[in-house]
Amino acid sequence: MKPLDEFLVGWKIKIPAIFILALAVRLLYLGLFVQSQDLLIEDQGMYVKMAGLIGDGLWKEIIPDRVLGYPIFLSLIQKTFGNLYPATLMVQGMVDSATCVLIGLLAQTILGQGFLGAGLLSALNLNMIILSGMILTDTLALFFFTASLLGMAFYFRRGNAGWATLCLGSLAAATAVRPTTYYLYPVIVLALAGAALVIRKIPGQSVGIALAGIFFWALFLGPQHGRNWIQHNYAGYVSQGGVHLVGWVVPGVYQYGGLGSYEEGERFAQATLKKLLSKDGIQELPSKESLKERYLVAAGGECLQEMGWGRITRAWITGSVVNLLAPSIAFAPRFRELKSASFYYTPGKNLAEKLTNYIRSGASTFYLAGLAVGTICSAALLGLAGLGYYRVLRQSHSPEMHGLCVLMLLVFGYFLLITGPVVGTKYRLPIEPILIALGTAGILTRKKSNQGGL
Numbered sequence: 406m407k408p409l410d411e412f413l414v415g416w417k418i419k420i421p422a423i424f425i426l427a428l429a430v431r432l433l434y435l436g437l438f439v440q441s442q443d444l445l446i447e448d449q450g451m452y453v454k455m456a457g458l459i460g461d462g463l464w465k466e467i468i469p470d471r472v473l474g475y476p477i478f479l480s481l482i483q484k485t486f487g488n489l490y491p492a493t494l495m496v497q498g499m500v501d502s503a504t505c506v507l508i509g510l511l512a513q514t515i516l517g518q519g520f521l522g523a524g525l526l527s528a529l530n531l532n533m534i535i536l537s538g539m540i541l542t543d544t545l546a547l548f549f550f551t552a553s554l555l556g557m558a559f560y561f562r563r564g565n566a567g568w569a570t571l572c573l574g575s576l577a578a579a580t581a582v583r584p585t586t587y588y589l590y591p592v593i594v595l596a597l598a599g600a601a602l603v604i605r606k607i608p609g610q611s612v613g614i615a616l617a618g619i620f621f622w623a624l625f626l627g628p629q630h631g632r633n634w635i636q637h638n639y640a641g642y643v644s645q646g647g648v649h650l651v652g653w654v655v656p657g658v659y660q661y662g663g664l665g666s667y668e669e670g671e672r673f674a675q676a677t678l679k680k681l682l683s684k685d686g687i688q689e690l691p692s693k694e695s696l697k698e699r700y701l702v703a704a705g706g707e708c709l710q711e712m713g714w715g716r717i718t719r720a721w722i723t724g725s726v727v728n729l730l731a732p733s734i735a736f737a738p739r740f741r742e743l744k745s746a747s748f749y750y751t752p753g754k755n756l757a758e759k760l761t762n763y764i765r766s767g768a769s770t771f772y773l774a775g776l777a778v779g780t781i782c783s784a785a786l787l788g789l790a791g792l793g794y795y796r797v798l799r800q801s802h803s804p805e806m807h808g809l810c811v812l813m814l815l816v817f818g819y820f821l822l823i824t825g826p827v828v829g830t831k832y833r834l835p836i837e838p839i840l841i842a843l844g845t846a847g848i849l850t851r852k853k854s855n856q857g858g859l
Contacts, residue, residue, distance in 0.1 A: 420506050423524035427502035430528055431537050435494055439538045443738035444490055449540040453489065456480040469633040469694055470645045474582035474625075475542040490540070497544045501537035502528075504544075504838075507551040512842040514558040515797065515809070519845040526786075526841045531733035531779070532830055533837060539738075543834050546583035549575045551838045553593075554816070560597065561809035564605055569597045569614045577625035584643045585835065587626070589819050594618030596812055604804045639695040647701025649827075651678060655708040657826025660759070661723040662716030666752040677711075678704035723756050724826035729787055731830045732779020743772040748828075786844045793846030813839055 451471075456479035458466050467473070479493060486492035509524030527533065536543040556572030559565070576593055580586045594615060601611035626642065633639045651674045659670025681704050682688065690697045709717060734740050735748075751766060753759030764773060798810050817836050824832045 419520060419524075420509075423506050423509055423521070423528060424502045426525070427505040427528035428498055431498040431501060431534055432495075434534050435498065435538050438737065438739045439494070440738075441490070443538075444540055446738060447539065447541060452476055452479060452540055452542070456483060456489070460484065464632075465636055468644070469629075469637050469639055469641075470643055470648065472581055472584050472629055472643060473632075474578070475545060478545055478582070479540070493540055494538055497537045500548050501533055501544050504533070504548045504551050505530075507548070507555050508838045508841050511551065511555045511558055511838055512845045514555065514562055515842055516846050516849065519842075519849055522848060523841050523845040526844065527838075530837060530841065531782075532736070532834055535733060535737045536831060536834060541831075542583040543831055546579045546585075547834055547837075549579035549582060550586065550835055553579060554838055557593070557597070557812065558809060561600065561805045561812075564805070566601070566610050566613055569601070569610075570617050572597065573614070573618050573621050577621035581625040581629070584645070585820070585823060587642050588823070589816065590622065590626075591618070592815070592819070593812075596815070600805075600808050604808055633694075637694045639698070641698070644694045644698045647698045647705060650705030651675075651701050651708075653827045654825060655705055657724060657828070658709065658712055658717055658720040660753070661720035661756065661826050662712055663719065663755055664712065664716065667749050668752075674704065674708055677708050681707070720826040721822075724824065724828050725821040727756065727828045728821070728824055728830070728833050730780055730783050731828065731833065732776050732783060733830045734775050734779045736830045740772070740775060743775075744768055786840050789844040789847030790840045791843075791847070793843035793848075796846050797843065813843075 452475060455467055455471065455473075455476035458464070459473070459476050459480040460483060467476075479489065482492050482496055483489040505524055505527035508527040509520040512519040512523035533544075533547070536547075553572045553575035556568045556570075556575060559568035560572060573590075573594060576586060576590055580590055598611045598614045598618070601607050601614055629642055630640070633641065633644075637644075652671075655674040656667045656670030659665060659673055660667045664670070664673075678690075678700065681700055682690070690700055748759075748763055751759050751763040753762050794810070794814075797806070801807050801810060817839055820832070820835050
């Protein structure tokens, strides 16, 4: 039997064991560290409000700056269980525990071993644990995205078009929950269709995969486009790009590009926006979503052009490094209460100066020690993942495995590219499955070669 088949013989013990362990850890975190006021920070209140509007049938009152997948999920939970908050956290704990199982299967599929190791790392992954205890899109989107990665890995290992269908369907579902994978979706469709044509030399399968990609786009993403156009005369998927650009990207580039503080970058962005509005004789952003988005995107683009490609590149690299090394514990509500200053608003023209000022901001020794330990853990996983990727690539003896390695690297780079200078541990979450699977490869010694795997 092939290693994956050998593993599945013992699934009745291994899979439930990882699921139960992961769920126990998440329930323990909820019981010890999550309080009612923690569910009011970030965008949690907004999603709860959207779920309420959907439950009341007031769809037209929802503006197109968010996708509807997660609010629909919350609305269904509320209708089923009544009390939204505890029910959502319990369901998300189970969803995240299932994600841990999928990550274990991803490692097993790529490496031919490592389910328990990857499953254990996932069960104890603090980034996943913390976000599963918040009413945000991340946990549900990660489940679908991990299923997509698993389908991708199975397709390259087995060649069955059904696995490519699982990959695309799950990726489209993830995009309906959280729009960050919107531009990744067509790339993966083309990559899988290209692999069927070039690597497997099955033209019919290539056409079938492309058609499946169109079908899932129409099923999961088309309704959002249609609703935006009919109700708001807006053709895009979400009208969040301009707000993101002006509110987060421009200040991040301004700071990490060495021009000044984050607050100064915010003022620079707002001044540019005000100048564009005044040119057209208006003082405030239009209420119409399409016009508002147009002004915000134009202002953000003008700011970036003025700062130049050199500073943009420097800021993107700096932001990527910060996101890869950032300690997951920094996002935990209980831990955040210990800090004395916001990292975003800590002054500094470069990362080193900003970190120095942040350390000197009066935070407790316990808080700084937690950040240090968390950073070391993030760096260790990143280093192990790099070693694991090297081992998988070096020991890959088939074009299929080479294709999978290239595609994993592409996915990894995609999330760094779209995140750029916007820093936060939650933005690393989509690549945690890849880091964990490859980190497991970095830990394991070679036991056997399996069609290009470890």
